[in-house]
Amino acid sequence: MTERARPATGFLRLLFLSGLALAGLAIIGTIAWHHFQDARVIARTLEQAGPWLAAWRASLFIVLIGTWPRWVAWLAHRYGWPDAQRRHILAQRWRVAAWLIVIELLLVQNVAGRFINALVP
Numbered sequence: 001m002t003e004r005a006r007p008a009t010g011f012l013r014l015l016f017l018s019g020l021a022l023a024g025l026a027i028i029g030t031i032a033w034h035h036f037q038d039a040r041v042i043a044r045t046l047e048q049a050g051p052w053l054a055a056w057r058a059s060l061f062i063v064l065i066g067t068w069p070r071w072v073a074w075l076a077h078r079y080g081w082p083d084a085q086r087r088h089i090l091a092q093r094w095r096v097a098a099w100l101i102v103i104e105l106l107l108v109q110n111v112a113g114r115f116i117n118a119l120v121p
Contacts, residue, residue, distance in 0.1 A: 012077070057108070061100055068093045 076086040
């Protein structure tokens with residue numbers, strides 16, 4: 001008897017709810033932190049933590065790209081993806097990496113904002 005492919009809705013629901021819970025905790029934590037400390041202290045602390053946060057983001061990026069084939073193989077096996085879909089998702093590895101770099105540069109490192117500020121005296 002063949003096993004039917006399971007839909008990915010359970011995994012996607014778990015991923016969505018985990019992200020939502022993490023965002024909620026971050027918002028609540030930020031509000032609580034701002035309530036107990038001065039804005040200048042918070043800004044100084046975040047500035048000091050900047051290199052550590054950058055290293056954390058870089059390590060997550062490296063782990064994601066480095067383990068991409070394992071994740072795709074596991075998901076393909078778990079949800080019964082056809083071979084063509086598995087190959088397509090494997091091929092998206094460097095596209096995802098490029099977009100993560102773009103997001104890091106534009107939003108986190110503020111390259112666009114610095115460029116615009118350099119143009120406007």
